[in-house]
Amino acid sequence: MEETLNFIYQYREAIFIIILSIFLGIEVISHVPAMLHTPLMSGANAIHGVVIIGSIIVLGHAHDILSLSLGFLAVILGTLNVVGGFVVTDRMLEMFNKKNKKK
Template identity: 60%
Template sequence: MDAVIQFLYAYHQEIFIVVLATFLGFELIASVPSVLHTPLMSGANAISGVVIVGAIIYVGHATDWLNILVGSIALFMATLNVTGGFVVTDRMLEMFKKKKTKE
């Protein structure tokens, strides 16, 4: 029980963010038309690449070669998620945009 209390106390600010972000997320997404479901999912997917920041910090303070290696692979993967995700979303949305100007 102490561990639970300790956890809640130590992370109370983070938990605050989690709860509010959940509401914010639901509010932001709830009204998206189904036309945009795929790009939204893909764009959100790219945002889940924020772990890139954690990976940079990890590699940035790693000292032995194993940590650097594993961290670099993680950083590589996270960047792939970010770059690929944003570029592919842009490519999808570009197709939606094109029609707009044509008509």
């Protein structure tokens, strides 16, 4: 019990961020029209590519050949997630914008 309380106290800031972000995430997208579901999913997909920061930190402090190569791979994968995600989303949304101008 005491350990649990300690744990919560120790990580109180992270826990705060997590709880607030959960509500924010729900609130932000709850009124999205169905036609934007796919681009929104794709955009969210790009945002979780933020995991790339972790891979940069790992690679930035890697020394042996194994962690260098794994870190290198991780950064490539993370970049694919970020860049691919945003470009795909942009392409989808381009379709919507094109007709807006015509109108």
